[in-house]
Amino acid sequence: MKRLLTALFITCLAIMLAVPAMAANTIKIGFNIPLTGDIPEVGEGSKNAAEMYLADINGAGGLDVGGKKYMLEFIYMDNEAKAESAVNAALKLIEQEEVVAIIGPNSSKQAVPAGGTCNDNRVPMISPWSTNPDTTKDRPWVFRAAFLDPFQGPVVADFAAKKFGAKTAAVLFDISNDYSKGLAEIFKSSWEAKGLGPVVAFESHGTKDQDFSAQLTSIIAAKPDFIFVPDNYNQVALIIPQARDLGYKGPFMGSDSWGTPDLIKLCGEQCFGQYFSTHYAAAGAKGATKVFIDRYMEKYGSEPADYAALTWDSIGLLVEGIKNAGKVESSPRKMRQAIRDGLAAIKSFDGITGSSKFDAQGDPIKCAVVVNISDTGKFVFEQSVCP
Amino acid sequence: MDFIIQNILNALQWGSFYALIALGYTLVYGVLRLINFAHGDIFMVGAYISFFVAGFLLGPIVGLSPAMTFVVTVPLTMFLTSLVGVTLERIAYRPLRRKGAHRLYVVITALMCGLILEYSNLAVLGASRLKFPELIEKQIWNIGGITLTNLKVLVIVTAILVFLFLQWVVIKTRVGMAMRAISYDKFAIPLMGIPIDTIIVFTFVLGSGFAGLAGLLFAMSYPVLEPFMGMLIGWKAFIAAVVGGIGDIKGAFVGGFLLGFIEVGVVTVFPSTYRDLFAFTILLIILWMKPTGLFGMPQSTKI
Numbered sequence: 001m002k003r004l005l006t007a008l009f010i011t012c013l014a015i016m017l018a019v020p021a022m023a024a025n026t027i028k029i030g031f032n033i034p035l036t037g038d039i040p041e042v043g044e045g046s047k048n049a050a051e052m053y054l055a056d057i058n059g060a061g062g063l064d065v066g067g068k069k070y071m072l073e074f075i076y077m078d079n080e081a082k083a084e085s086a087v088n089a090a091l092k093l094i095e096q097e098e099v100v101a102i103i104g105p106n107s108s109k110q111a112v113p114a115g116g117t118c119n120d121n122r123v124p125m126i127s128p129w130s131t132n133p134d135t136t137k138d139r140p141w142v143f144r145a146a147f148l149d150p151f152q153g154p155v156v157a158d159f160a161a162k163k164f165g166a167k168t169a170a171v172l173f174d175i176s177n178d179y180s181k182g183l184a185e186i187f188k189s190s191w192e193a194k195g196l197g198p199v200v201a202f203e204s205h206g207t208k209d210q211d212f213s214a215q216l217t218s219i220i221a222a223k224p225d226f227i228f229v230p231d232n233y234n235q236v237a238l239i240i241p242q243a244r245d246l247g248y249k250g251p252f253m254g255s256d257s258w259g260t261p262d263l264i265k266l267c268g269e270q271c272f273g274q275y276f277s278t279h280y281a282a283a284g285a286k287g288a289t290k291v292f293i294d295r296y297m298e299k300y301g302s303e304p305a306d307y308a309a310l311t312w313d314s315i316g317l318l319v320e321g322i323k324n325a326g327k328v329e330s331s332p333r334k335m336r337q338a339i340r341d342g343l344a345a346i347k348s349f350d351g352i353t354g355s356s357k358f359d360a361q362g363d364p365i366k367c368a369v370v371v372n373i374s375d376t377g378k379f380v381f382e383q384s385v386c387p
Numbered sequence: 388m389d390f391i392i393q394n395i396l397n398a399l400q401w402g403s404f405y406a407l408i409a410l411g412y413t414l415v416y417g418v419l420r421l422i423n424f425a426h427g428d429i430f431m432v433g434a435y436i437s438f439f440v441a442g443f444l445l446g447p448i449v450g451l452s453p454a455m456t457f458v459v460t461v462p463l464t465m466f467l468t469s470l471v472g473v474t475l476e477r478i479a480y481r482p483l484r485r486k487g488a489h490r491l492y493v494v495i496t497a498l499m500c501g502l503i504l505e506y507s508n509l510a511v512l513g514a515s516r517l518k519f520p521e522l523i524e525k526q527i528w529n530i531g532g533i534t535l536t537n538l539k540v541l542v543i544v545t546a547i548l549v550f551l552f553l554q555w556v557v558i559k560t561r562v563g564m565a566m567r568a569i570s571y572d573k574f575a576i577p578l579m580g581i582p583i584d585t586i587i588v589f590t591f592v593l594g595s596g597f598a599g600l601a602g603l604l605f606a607m608s609y610p611v612l613e614p615f616m617g618m619l620i621g622w623k624a625f626i627a628a629v630v631g632g633i634g635d636i637k638g639a640f641v642g643g644f645l646l647g648f649i650e651v652g653v654v655t656v657f658p659s660t661y662r663d664l665f666a667f668t669i670l671l672i673i674l675w676m677k678p679t680g681l682f683g684m685p686q687s688t689k690i
Contacts, residue, residue, distance in 0.1 A: 040514035175660050204659045208619055210609045213397035214654035221390050234516055237611050245527060246393070247534035266518045266611050 026071045027063065027328060027335075029318065030093030032104035032114055032125075037081030038207065039232055041262045042106050045308035046128065048300050050074055050103070053315045063319060066327040075099060079110050086110030090117045090125075100335040101125070101321075103314050106307050107232075107257070108132035108179035115142040122333070124340045126317055128310035129279075131256065132182045136362050143343055143362045145314045145351070146279055147387075149179075152255060153186030155277050155368045155385045156228060157194060160253050163275065166225035167197035172215055172239060173230055175204035183230040183255055200224050209235075216243050230255040237266035244270060251275070259306045264377040274373050279306040280353045281369050281381035289352040306353070313351035320346055389532035394655050395648075400539045400608070402647020403546035407601035408624035409631065409639035410553055411594035417557075417634040418566045418590045422494050425475060425501035427621010429595050432504055433468040433602025434612055435512075438519055440464055445520060457522040464603045465596040472595025473588055475500050481584070501621075508614040519610035542604050549597055550640040557636055562589060570634070630670050632683025641681060646670070 031050060035043040054074050062069035075097050079086040086105045093099045094117075101124040105111045111130035118125035119139040127135055127144045131152055136142045160166050169191050173184035181204075188199045200222035203215040219227060220243070229239055229252055236258055243252075254276030263271060282293050282303045292312060296304040304312075322328075324342030329335040348357045349364070356364035367386040371379045408430055415423040440463050443449060444456040451459065479496050526537045557563040565586045568576050577583050606612060623646060631642025646666065653665040674680070 036509065036514040044515075175658065205654075206659055206662070209659070210611075210616070210620075211397075211401050213400070214394060214651040215659065217390065217393050217397060218655060234611055234613075237518075238609055241610075245525070245534065245536045245539075247527065247529060262516065266516060268518065 026073045027065075027322065028073045028075060028097060028099045028332075029315075030090075030097060030099035030102040031074060031076045032079050032086055032089045032093060032102055032110070033076060033106060034081035034110070035076065035078040037079075037085075038234060039081050039107065039260075041233075041260045041305075042081075042129070042307050043078065045260075045305050046104065046106060046311040047076055048296065049304065049308040049311040050076075050315060052296065052299060053312060057319075063322065065322055065325070068328070070328055079105055079114070081107070081110065083110055083113045086114040087117050090114045090123075091121075094118070094121050094123050098332045099123070100332055101318055101339050103128065103311065103318065106130065106311075107177075108135055108182065109177045111135045111144075112178045115139055118142060122340075123336050124318075124321070124343055126314040126343075128314040129256070129307045130179070132178050133363075134178065134182070140344070140362070141340055143317065145310045145317060145353070145356075145364065146256070147366050147368055148363055149183045149186050151387055152277055152368060153183060154190040155370070156187055156253055156255065157190045158385070159275065159277070159370050159383070160226055160228070161194060161196055164226050164251055164253075168200045168222075168224045169197075170201040170203070170219045170222060170224035170227045171199060171230075172203050172205065172212065172219060172227060174207055174232070174235065176207050177232070179257065180230050180232075184228070187228055187230070197225075205235075210238060212239050212242050213246060216246050216248070219243075220246055220248050224250070226251045226253055228253045228255075230257065232257050233260045233263040234266060236263060236271070240267060240274070241270045256306060259371070259379065261302055261305060264373070268377075272373050272375050272377065275370055275382060276373075277368050277370050277385075278379075279368065280309055281371050281379055283378055284381050288350075292352045309353050313349075313353050316351055317343065317346065317349055320349065392533050394651055396533065396535055396539065398648040398651035399543045399644070400647075401651055402644035403542045404601060404605055404620065404643075405624045405627045405646050406546050406640050406643025407549060407597060407604075408621060409628035409643040410549060410636065411598045411601075412625050412628040413631075413633055413636060413639035414553065414557075414590055414594045416628070417636075418570050418587060419480075420490060420570070420634075421480065422497065422625070422633075423594070424494065424497040424621075424625070425504060426594065426598060427617040427619075427624065428501040428504040429468060429472055429475070429617070430598040430602045430605070430621060431508070431614065431617030432471050433464060433595075433599030434519075434606040434616065435508065435517075435602075436467045436471075436599060437464040437603035437606055438517055438612055440467070441520055441522060453520070453522045453524070460522065460603060461600065464599045468599025468602065469592040469596040472591040472598070476588065476591045481587075501618075505614050505618065512614070514614070517612040519606040519612060521610070522607060538608055542608060545600070545604060546640075546643075549600070550636065553593065553597075554636050556593070562586065566590060626667070626670060630673055630680050632680030634684075635680070635682040638680055638682035 033043040033046045057063050057072050062071045077089040077093055079089040103126050105114050106129040108130040111127040112134045115135045119141045125142045129146055131146050131149045133148050171184045174180040191199055201219040252274045256278040258276040259278045321339050321343035324345050325338035354366050356366035365387055367384050369384045370382045372382045374380045411426050441456055441460050444451045479500050483493050528535055565581050627642035627646040628639045631638030649666045649669055653662045
């Protein structure tokens with residue numbers, strides 16, 4: 001028995017040592033995504049898009065870097081949609097898997113802390129979906145594919161003022177979520193800067209909350225013209241029906257975290273007719289975007305949400321960065337440095353979520369769209385807002 | 388004034404769920420002196436069972452109307468959830484009791500059972516959330532600035548009825564007398580010819596059955612289901628039961644509503660970050676002044 005165990009142990013050890021040695025002609029890229037937890041749909045969409053990209057590259061014989069073909073290897077690590085797990089997942093990808101770059105985490109709640117980890121460990125990271133400024137701020141190793149909340153906040157405020165003719169606004173946000181809290185504060189200051197009227201209620205809740213009646217009662221008592229809810233889709237699906245139960249009849253306005261097919265599954269008719277700002281609208285897309293959407297639909301049977309499209313663009317950015325690096329170093333540390341420099345050299349990028357230019361902070365400057373949830377539960381393009 | 392009454396109604400609804408779950412904790416504790424930490428997860432399983440039962444009854448094979456579905460789902464969910472509770476008792480707690488294990492080990496087993504329920508749900512159904520169908524047509528009543536729905540009224544009335552029923556069972560019936568007797572002296576009772584195992588199974592049937600009912604009502608009020616929905620609410624209900632005086636039916640009922648009122652009250656006045664801080668500070672002060680809880684009796688050995 002003891003001998004058997006020793007033999008097993010040695011075999012395991014041998015495999016563990018052999019694996020990195022075998023992977024000489026591959027480029028290892030880590031994915032730090034929420035496959036379980038509060039927003040599993042987001043991790044699933046990201047993984048789907050990544051698998052599609054991987055099949056494209058490896059199907060064509062690999063990625064051409066400096067005249068030589070390299071296979072890509074994607075490693076998916078679940079961050080459970082938690083901040084602390086995202087840091088652990090990043091460390092695991094860096095130390096155990098020795099990846100040369102990391103895509104994700106998606107939401108700012110995980111991307112802000114994981115960005116710090118990647119920056120400290122000098123590993124390039126691209127967050128597809130994070131819109132909070134802190135994710136990339138003063139972090140030369142961290143990049144992103146999405147626009148920022150200081151841009152999204154005014155977009156929402158302008159749209160609501162015009163569309164609803166609103167004078168007063170209310171906000172309900174998740175105080176333990178960096179994304180939600182940051183966007184709520186930016187929205188508040190940009191609404192007040194417009195001078196139409198005050199933000200009459202600014203209420204918060206926790207991530208695991210299911211009952212919002214106390215906050216909504218306060219909001220409704222303040223009689224706002226509309227309620228801004230920069231929350232994850234699972235909470236939106238509880239908040240809107242509860243507000244209707246308490247007698248609120250006005251409109252809601254959402255942010256890019258609303259844009260998942262699961263919103264319609266969980267919220268149903270109660271969400272129809274509402275508006276939210278996001279990165280792209282699948283309905284009515286053209287060109288490369290349409291090709292991507294059609295291929296994704298064919299493969300997975302559902303429309304790709306914005307995070308799937310942004311993951312696709314993030315991989316595109318990373319590939320561009322690797323090509324800019326010009327050659328593949330065998331040491332992961334040198335390779336990471338080369339990729340970072342390659343990424344920093346990108347000045348503009350045409351992706352399926354629109355074209356973007358990059359500023360000094362490594363943040364893209366790109367357009368946002370406002371989407372209406374139609375009476376059949378489709379996300380219909382309403383208007384595009386460019387900086 | 389409207390504002391205050393509206394929030395009282397909100398607190399009554401939220402407190403009803405705490406009360407319903409706390410009643411299950413207190414029943415099992417009252418009889419076995421066992422803190423059944425899996426109770427919050429039995430509540431979760433109850434919500435999922437009601438989801439599948441309702442889905443099946445609404446589906447093309449049976450095709451009942453939503454209202455009929457509700458009428459059938461209530462007893463069926465309670466029955467199936469009580470089976471889960473009894474199974475747990477049978478495979479986890481009874482063997483340990485037979486071997487004369489210390490109560491501490493049984494409590495740890497209960498915690499583990501809860502985690503097993505959560506993660507087996509995650510493994511089988513995945514992390515994606517489920518949407519509970521609408522069973523009773525929602526009516527929103529507006530009475531002088533105060534809005535309430537028929538569902539809210541149903542939840543509050545159910546919590547009160549369940550409390551009265553359990554109080555009646557424990558105090559007025561022969562089974563209730565046996566339950567109290569086991570709690571009093573577990574070793575002398577079999578000598579009196581009382582089938583101890585049957586009474587314990589009956590206790591679990593009651594506790595889990597009402598957890599199932601709570602799960603169904605919760606799923607109807609907050610129609611987004613996930614595997615960990617029972618964890619936090621279960622712990623909080625447990626604390627409510629302790630503050631009320633665990634082992635006492637009245638205590639669980641009052642404790643549940645007390646916690647509901649404190650939580651809603653704090654959120655109305657302060658930002659929500661302070662809710663748990665204030666709620667548990669208040670509960671701590673209550674326990675500090677009365678360590679046995681509001682209605683609890685002093686006991687020589689407790690966990």
